[in-house]
Amino acid sequence: MSIKLLDFYADWCGPCKTQDPILDELEADYTEVAFEKINVDDEQDIANQYEVRSLPTVVVENDDGVVDRFIGVTQREDIEAAIQQAL
Template structure:
């Protein structure tokens, strides 16, 4: 991990851990492709946090994001450091950090820009509910021997 600009690299409290919880830190485009393919195969919605180590709001929301990854195991949580994967991040047109994308079958279904905890939680809960609904056992009417009038 990189330190904030102007900080000593040995100072652990200046580093940010984008991982934690069940968050997978994406290290390459191949890594990304592998995780998204895995999510698609498993029918999981992907939540992606595009962040930067120097970004104050990113540092604040990162532990909350990790906590949500444990609360919603039916989703796949990924993190991308925009400075580590600059070209890849540019392809997503990231203009501010943090930026969160919600993907289903590799396609964007929602987006949130900024470290707005209540809004992030609302969006994650909504896609988690949708993920559960789509993976639920189909409804089958109960078979009865008699008919009600």
């Protein structure tokens, strides 16, 4: 099963910069998960497809679809729980 974590962000988004170190740590710990950073200013079609309305937005998905979605700066433990659920 493939698992992806989609990080929707923008360069001008302060909370996105706060979220970055948390996602960097998770990416180092979960090498089996594909982490994708999606700049909503450059990839508006993808952001619309995932109905992103606020930043940062993190979406965890597997082959069955979206497992969980987080809006705003989210604690590592919450994102990690979604990754574990997706595995």
